[in-house]
Amino acid sequence: MSDPIIEAVDKHPAPKGLQYTYGTAGFRTKADVLDSVLTRVGLVAALRSRSLKGKWIGVMITASHNPPEDNGVKLVEPLGNMLQEEWEVLSTEMANKTGGEEVAKFYSDMAAKYNIDLETPARVVVARDTRASGARLLGCVQDGLKAAGAEVKDYGFLTTPQLHYMVRCLNTEGTKDAYGTPTEKGYYEKFGAAFKTALKGKKASGSLTVDCANGVGGPKLTELIKYLPPKEEALEIHVVNDNVIKPEALNVDCGADFVKTNQRAPPSSKTDPNDRCCSLDGDADRVVFYFKDSNNVFRLLDGDRIATLVASFLGDQVRLAGLADSIKIGVVQTAYANGAATQYVEQHLKLKVDCTPTGVKHLHHAAEKLDIGVYFEANGHGTVIFSENTLDTIANYEPKNPGQAEALSVLRACIDLINQSVGDALSDMLLVEVVLAHKSWSTQEWLNTYTDLPNRLLKVTVKDRNVFKTTDAERRLTSPEGLQEKIDKEVQKVRQGRSFARASGTEDAVRVYAEAATKAEAEDLARKVAELVK
Numbered sequence: 001m002s003d004p005i006i007e008a009v010d011k012h013p014a015p016k017g018l019q020y021t022y023g024t025a026g027f028r029t030k031a032d033v034l035d036s037v038l039t040r041v042g043l044v045a046a047l048r049s050r051s052l053k054g055k056w057i058g059v060m061i062t063a064s065h066n067p068p069e070d071n072g073v074k075l076v077e078p079l080g081n082m083l084q085e086e087w088e089v090l091s092t093e094m095a096n097k098t099g100g101e102e103v104a105k106f107y108s109d110m111a112a113k114y115n116i117d118l119e120t121p122a123r124v125v126v127a128r129d130t131r132a133s134g135a136r137l138l139g140c141v142q143d144g145l146k147a148a149g150a151e152v153k154d155y156g157f158l159t160t161p162q163l164h165y166m167v168r169c170l171n172t173e174g175t176k177d178a179y180g181t182p183t184e185k186g187y188y189e190k191f192g193a194a195f196k197t198a199l200k201g202k203k204a205s206g207s208l209t210v211d212c213a214n215g216v217g218g219p220k221l222t223e224l225i226k227y228l229p230p231k232e233e234a235l236e237i238h239v240v241n242d243n244v245i246k247p248e249a250l251n252v253d254c255g256a257d258f259v260k261t262n263q264r265a266p267p268s269s270k271t272d273p274n275d276r277c278c279s280l281d282g283d284a285d286r287v288v289f290y291f292k293d294s295n296n297v298f299r300l301l302d303g304d305r306i307a308t309l310v311a312s313f314l315g316d317q318v319r320l321a322g323l324a325d326s327i328k329i330g331v332v333q334t335a336y337a338n339g340a341a342t343q344y345v346e347q348h349l350k351l352k353v354d355c356t357p358t359g360v361k362h363l364h365h366a367a368e369k370l371d372i373g374v375y376f377e378a379n380g381h382g383t384v385i386f387s388e389n390t391l392d393t394i395a396n397y398e399p400k401n402p403g404q405a406e407a408l409s410v411l412r413a414c415i416d417l418i419n420q421s422v423g424d425a426l427s428d429m430l431l432v433e434v435v436l437a438h439k440s441w442s443t444q445e446w447l448n449t450y451t452d453l454p455n456r457l458l459k460v461t462v463k464d465r466n467v468f469k470t471t472d473a474e475r476r477l478t479s480p481e482g483l484q485e486k487i488d489k490e491v492q493k494v495r496q497g498r499s500f501a502r503a504s505g506t507e508d509a510v511r512v513y514a515e516a517a518t519k520a521e522a523e524d525l526a527r528k529v530a531e532l533v534k
């Protein structure tokens with residue numbers, strides 16, 4: 001009898017001489033060398049589901065902000081979290097096995113090693129972004145899933161956070177932790193209703209122009225808008241860069257990564273000074289805000305700004321609700337957070353700041369230890385999570401006066417508005433709008449809360465990036481020997497200097513970050529450190 005796993009794997013042979021790694025964002029590379037990986041990911045997803053007694057596991061086919069010719073895939077755990085690290089390693093091993101027989105053997109070895117009963121049902125949810133290669137790669141995953149005998153739900157096109165939402169909803173359906181209805185309509189209804197309640201009748205000033213990176217966020221936002229309160233009462237949204245019919249336009253001269261990296265609006269942008277804008281990335285899990293000020297100068301409100309805005313607002317609401325003694329808020333950042341943002345949170349908001357290595361899973365884990373954990377990377381990736389205890393406290397607290405009742409109601413709506421399974425550009429965007437409406441703030445007032453230290457990010461090509469090893473949340477190098485001391489010396493030469501170098505997890509390069517009191521000093525410091533790294 002022929003083995004369906006061997007057949008499926010041999011139908012999509014691996015290109016010779018390539019090494020695949022399940023990195024910070026799953027497998028990600030040129031789409032035309034991914035077929036074999038996707039079939040094997042199907043097998044791993046089925047095993048992972050069986051190892052969790054048939055819980056739903058998510059498979060998202062996306063390469064986020066990467067160019068149109070790339071693609072990728074990542075696996076989602078039952079509550080919407082990123083794949084467990086041990087399984088990342090197994091996925092990497094599986095992806096690099098040579099042929100069907102080797103893969104089939106590894107599959108049964110894994111089952112034996114982890115005591116996985118292969119008779120247990122396997123349930124897997126799949127979705128993809130709008131890349132041209134998505135349909136073909138979906139077919140490859142399906143072949144793997146079918147060979148492993150998994151039950152499959154294919155949601156077609158979704159944003160990455162929508163897929164995380166579906167996974168969490170499916171696994172909590174009918175329990176006390178039910179997260180929502182596992183349909184697209186359920187997603188829009190949940191977030192639309194929470195937005196309306198959280199606004200408390202307040203109206204956003206002006207309008208919001210949303211650049212969707214010509215990705216899946218475009219059509220999904222257009223759909224979401226139908227579930228928001230009428231624009232005359234709440235928020236007027238203009239959707240731009242939503243052309244998904246032309247997949248080669250994805251992330252090209254637009255989107256969150258373009259705006260953050262180039263520190264400028266998409267060239268196609270036609271907004272006036274002080275118009276509020278934001279950009280999503282290609283799979284809508286990142287968002288950054290920006291505007292042109294009265295002097296036509298581009299002003300960026302990135303993930304650091306979203307974190308400070310949201311942390312200050314939630315802090316106010318917790319205090320107003322009378323819960324300041326029982327609920328502590330903390331902010332989680334990475335080394336890329338601007339020093340001024342860190343200082344603002346610690347000294348002005350008087351909240352604790354934790355720093356973790358780059359990558360959502362690290363921030364998420366640190367945030368899970370807090371009552372309310374606000375975590376954002378500077379690039380706009382992030383969300384807010386509430387601990388079990390905090391959720392109970394907010395759900396059960398009896399308000400002592402109308403002021404407390406109002407704040408409690410806002411907090412409850414925010415809990416629903418924030419996608420707690422993962423950072424979600426659409427949900428984060430609505431949250432920012434709620435906070436600005438409550439504070440009656442323009443983007444200029446939001447910007448005025450603190451002044452960013454001038455900074456510079458450089459990409460350095462090196463012979464072997466693996467020799468760059470870090471400690472202290474990537475802020476210091478332990479290898480190559482002696483390099484950190486040299487960086488320290490350069491840092492001391494400038495005012496308010498800070499700099500670090502780390503190997504990229506997504507590109508074959510080392511990234512150098514530097515900040516200082518003036519632009520000239522920051523640029524100079526970055527250049528000097530880059531020289532040292534070379």
Ligand code: 16G
Pocket residue numbers: 024025358359360361377379381503504505506507511
């Ligand atoms: C991945 C991470 C992102 C991080 C980026 C850093 C996830 C889902 N994505 O895209 O959070 O900012 O890598 O890239 O964790 P780098 O290692 O190349 O600097």
Ligand code: ZN
Pocket residue numbers: 064065281282283284285286
């Ligand atoms: Zn993304």
